[in-house]
Amino acid sequence: MRSGKDEASGLADKLKKQFAIRSREFDISANWVKDEKLISAHADLAGKPVGKALDLCCGTGQIGRALKQNGWDVRGLDICRDMLLASARYFPGLEGVAEMLPFKSGSFHLVACRQTFQFLNINKVLSEVARILAPQGVFILSLTVPFSDIDKNWLYEIHRLKQPLLLKFYTTQDLIRELEGTGFLIKESRTLTVRESINRWMNYAPELDLKIREKVISMIKHAPAAYKKIHRVEVVNGEVFEDWNWAILKTTLHKK
Template sequence: MESTYLNCLALFGVGGAHPGGLNLTRRMLSKEKMDASTKVLDVGCGTGQTSALISKQYQCQVTALDYNKMMLEKAKKRFQSMNLQIETQYGTAENLPFKNGSFDLLLSESVTAFTDISKTIPEYKRVLKPNGVLLAIEMMRETDISEKQMKEILDFYGVRQLLSEQEWLAHFEKVGFEKIEVEKVELHPDIQKMDVSNDYSLSKDIDPSFYKIFEKHHHLSILYKDILGCRIFRCSL
């Protein structure tokens, strides 16, 4: 297996890899109106931490999608162990395997930046119902940076671009989201303090090179703390 950041997350089965972790997810969801009739799509569900939370706390009809088969298997095991009726679906954000207008709420937690945004965001809009809501937690660029800095960030995380807040907004507006709310997430990187809300589903016999990837992630988060930012985008139709 190639030594990449995303493969590292899959092998360790990190449950709350997105900025802010599960605590941010709980706060974000607490502002939404959800019940047993609400159909939710968790794009890039990972090991299913957020999908499980939504299903258990709000009794929503949850579909969990990921393109990483290892992550999806770990999500299935989580749901089975918790006796949760959550549909799992293999697929990509750029080509969602669902009909138009299928969901009331779509959640993307630090996922969209890793995709072809020009294809992914139109897909989000397509599968949402009229008056549907997109909640996206996304990495972004706070300031202008050098080509060398940009290359190091893109190469390590495997993202195609590092957008500014205005560039993100332009993508959401282009596909027709009419109301867009933005919240800045304050990040406090500290190599000594892992997010306690993270949970792990470890694979067997993890190569030592993947531990080095975790170390570099923490190094970059500190080195580029004034450059790498995060926003919650709430986009509605």
């Protein structure tokens, strides 16, 4: 029988492999990666630079890049070495896992983590973020989430199919509950939408079987009417487009 530790390291290995395959084309794999409105929302919420910032699970480093431009002293951390090679264009990074951060307690004034919580052990990561934050430090967490209960179930099925390594699917309320339950206070919450081409998203998921990629496109093209309305699903010359909803939460710790 596999222990919890074996399962966690099995998942970590699979994530490393998947993101190594995607790293070279990650920046063009979906609009959200380099969407300036989305990136600026993170940088705005971070506020004035007051010291060290960590781009947690930094990928190719787009969030850290914007923070650095604003004057933050940025470091990155990612499980995948190939991603770190890309983020090294902007700031220094370390290979590691978010569940066990190789940093001293109280060493960062800001931690930002975009679009990765679906893969992580949330309790371990939140307790590590709380540990490495300095007094009055800020944690920014963002994720694509359902717009409402109307699209929630269909979207969950799409994400489950698209991402076999998905550990958990969150709504904004789930994220707030998890954060508040582990001592974080929500200071500000923003939502915004980014329009995506589903065909493009699937073209840049080479690890998936062609049949799965076609099914994801079909599930959006033939989604229930209420889902299509809320996501503004549109087919142009055979290409499927829809809106994705982003939640960006700015938090601080209760007791620091």
